[in-house]
Amino acid sequence: MYRNQVNYALIEDASKRRVSYNKRLKGILKKSDEPKTLCDVEVATVIYGPYRNEPYTFPNNDVVQNTFIKSKELPTLERSKNKVTREEFTMQRIKKLEEQLQKVRKENRVKEMTNEMYEVFNRKIVLADMNPSDFNDLYVV
Incomplete structure (x- = not known):
């Protein structure tokens, strides 16, 4: 409850x-x-x-x-060791969230390239407008 x-x-x-x-x-x-x-x-x-x-x-x-x-x-050093100001806390939080965002973006990119590879293997047409970096990413996956 x-x-x-x-x-x-x-x-x-x-x-x-x-x-x-x-x-x-x-x-x-x-x-x-x-x-x-x-x-x-x-x-x-x-x-x-x-x-x-x-x-x-x-x-x-x-x-x-x-x-x-x-x-x-x-x-003073011992007393203030674990204290943070509001700005420091906010900046730490922003940095942590940006790292999480980068990780999610990377995972999404890997999934995207994996899907592209499956389409190529299933004899679907490869998109002509793919960037060379996309081909590199396909090679890495």
Whole structure:
């Protein structure tokens, strides 16, 4: 069974918004607890919400402070090793998609040339308007 797709927009009704906030808060806390349990890593979660005066920290304030202090004390190179800006992420994504596109184009070209070869073997007429590079591609396939 699948869940209904959620429309991401501000919930106008304040009571429904608070109920949704509490449900999602539980979900986020559960998700942040999983890596700690499964992988034995330090996890710190800080959530600022409209329903509490101070931020909600998980697992507790001392652990969160110690985790952020450890993170801040790391050398700059170590701290920023896995961080990327939005532009860097976008450029990496574009590069990856372009590589995938080139791979698909190459596969399509091979399939196209294979089909041309089958037509030649079945004594169909070879297209006269083929480029010499097409003949080279037929030879490679």
